[in-house]
Amino acid sequence: MSDPHDPNDHATRLKALEDRIATAKGGEVKKPRSEEHYSQANMAWRMVIELVAGLGIGFGIGYGLDVLFGTMPIFMVLFILLGFAAGIKTMMRSAAEMQNEQLVKQADKSEGD
Template sequence: MTDPEQSERMSQLEKRIEELKAKDAPKAHQEEHYSQAQHAWRMVIELVAGLLIGFGMGYGLDVLFGTMPIFLVLFTFLGLAAGVKVMIASAAEIQKGKEE
């Protein structure tokens, strides 16, 4: 085997290895999909956390003062508003990250 034949075979082998590596490489669309799912779960958790915290505070104040539905309803709505505000801030942060 001469040197030019060996270098030709080596280049063919390297080309085939690169093709196989490219075939097994993860696709960018899948990574983007998982990233979007993570952002969606983050936003859902922020909304639910706001609701639960507001509900808990309202219920606690109602038990403390003996006024059952007043603070519960008020703080549940405040928790919802806070959750929506945080969700909007998260969406703006995600949008800013995509533009860069």
């Protein structure tokens, strides 16, 4: 008889039980969660981070130049606006990349049908 404390025995018994449950349910196979939702959320976070990074870098450069030259708000405001514009441009590039990937997937899907 097997040792009741053997972890391998528990694992095999658990697997056998899962197989019997799947058979009783009609052989339904668990579908993996759709990764599309997570992919879109990741793209949204990527865009937000790109915008914030542009603003942060613009602020840092502008503030540094203002401290260096002694002209407090001029360069900071200018570079924050430039950083915002760069962040928007990068976000638009990411959106175009995402749209191109979707078009490729749709084209592949329509070719398969």
